[in-house]
Amino acid sequence: MRQILIYCLLSLPIMIMLGWFYFDKRKLKRKEARRAVLNAKPLAPEYLQILKTQYPLYSRLPEELQRKLVSHIQVFLDEKDIIGRGEFDVTDTVRVLIAAQACTLLLNRPGNYYPGFRTILVYPDTYVASSTQHDGLLQVTSTSTRAGESWHRGPIVLAWEHVLQGALDSRDGHNVVMHEFAHKLDEENAAMDGLPLLPTAEQYQQWSQVLSAEFAVQQRKLANGDDDVIDSYGATSPAEFFAVVTETFFEKPQQLQRHHPKLYEQFKQCYLLNPLEWRELNQS
Numbered sequence: 001m002r003q004i005l006i007y008c009l010l011s012l013p014i015m016i017m018l019g020w021f022y023f024d025k026r027k028l029k030r031k032e033a034r035r036a037v038l039n040a041k042p043l044a045p046e047y048l049q050i051l052k053t054q055y056p057l058y059s060r061l062p063e064e065l066q067r068k069l070v071s072h073i074q075v076f077l078d079e080k081d082i083i084g085r086g087e088f089d090v091t092d093t094v095r096v097l098i099a100a101q102a103c104t105l106l107l108n109r110p111g112n113y114y115p116g117f118r119t120i121l122v123y124p125d126t127y128v129a130s131s132t133q134h135d136g137l138l139q140v141t142s143t144s145t146r147a148g149e150s151w152h153r154g155p156i157v158l159a160w161e162h163v164l165q166g167a168l169d170s171r172d173g174h175n176v177v178m179h180e181f182a183h184k185l186d187e188e189n190a191a192m193d194g195l196p197l198l199p200t201a202e203q204y205q206q207w208s209q210v211l212s213a214e215f216a217v218q219q220r221k222l223a224n225g226d227d228d229v230i231d232s233y234g235a236t237s238p239a240e241f242f243a244v245v246t247e248t249f250f251e252k253p254q255q256l257q258r259h260h261p262k263l264y265e266q267f268k269q270c271y272l273l274n275p276l277e278w279r280e281l282n283q284s
């Protein structure tokens with residue numbers, strides 16, 4: 001009797017683990033089935049109209065990528081909560097333009113829809129946020145005006161005026177949605193350090209070599225006050241470098257390829273996309 005009791009007690013953790021494993025597997029299967037249904041669903045005509053009129057990058061995509069973007073948008077909108085701050089009204093335009101810009105990064109990347117967080121908070125325009133830093137016994141709180149931010153394993157915050165501007169002008173090299181969602185890709189492998197998950201194991205070494213060298217160049221340029229197609233904010237940290245170059249890769253691919261060919265190649269392999277091939281790109 002005692003032996004049976006000991007045996008039961010020892011088996012209990014294993015049974016609980018197996019139960020969790022089974023529960024997780026079923027949950028994942030249900031999620032995949034739901035995604036497959038949403039992926040196959042046609043986009044509502046009014047949503048398509050928003051894409052065509054307010055997100056010019058959509059019209060430049062090859063048809064196959066347009067179809068992919070539309071199918072990703074449906075899953076994204078199902079899995080994320082977009083919430084207005086203050087009096088801000090979250091309309092269909094707000095939902096579609098945030099989803100479209102975020103999902104452009106996912107077009108050919110295998111896998112998930114930005115796992116680990118659900119909420120996107122939207123302010124009507126730039127907002128003031130405070131942050132606290134500790135240095136020994138000293139605690140310093142400062143405030144700054146922001147167009148967006150990504151909390152580690154937490155929500156994304158966006159300023160609508162900048163979201164809209166980013167959608168309407170897909171060639172100025174600035175896109176707050178792509179920037180903040182690049183941070184989310186970056187943190188998929190734990191740390192937000194400028195190293196996202198790459199499609200193959202062989203790519204990591206080259207990525208590290210090229211990105212380290214290019215980041216050092218950007219830091220020197222920032223110190224000397226030299227201009228570059230990559231915004232100087234990218235030189236503030238490896239994480240910001242990845243997010244800023246992501247904006248440049250999608251919005252100024254010709255200039256990025258011309259001035260930083262090795263970097264362009266790494267981003268091409270990271271996103272499995274080549275924006276240089278997309279229609280109507282006549283950048284100087």
Ligand SMILES: [Zn+2]
Pocket residue numbers: 179183239240243
């Ligand atoms: Zn950033």
